[in-house]
Amino acid sequence: MLTTPFNKSYMAYKRTEHFDEQTTSGLITSYKQAIHLLGEDPEREGLQKTPERVAKAMQYMMQGYQTDARMILDSAKFHEPISEMIVVKDIELYSMCEHHMLPFFGKAHVAYIPNGWITGLSKIARVVDVYARRLQVQERLTIEIMSAIKETLNPIGVAVVIEAKHLCMMMRGVQKQNSVTTTSAFDGEFQKNSTRSEFLKLITARLS
């Protein structure tokens, strides 16, 4: 049994600072107009550079479209004859709700039971990131992570649980400040009650 509380330092892969010029200038124009339509003056000192900052921040947060999660897993596949459950828990997650373009954030917990092939633990976190950095709904995000692992590592089972808070719920409408949305996807061996509860017990257990 291998349980890994997810270490933040895994996330420190290189930040993309390369932005497509045409995309950036188109976004700048749009955000300037949006600021104006919302009743502000985009030329006001504090806002002058805002459209450009937002244009770049949004491209950074949407960079998942440029990356193929399956390629990440395929490029770091190792043959290893183990069939113990591998759990990577507490993977920090930041995504953007596709209905309101507002963030949702929380934690992902991923487990798989290898069938001859394993991948680096940091690669699991990268896969979470690749799908999170797109316009998403939490349900689809959960399934996309599961499917990528299932199709590349062909494991005996895969499980993904995501717990997240949605700013679109917290800041507008229902204003349920503390409600956490939990989604899950189980495949193969994890469809069995005993395997699934072992996984759920592991991700809810506190280590110290």
Ligand SMILES: [Zn+2]
């Ligand atoms: Zn929303």
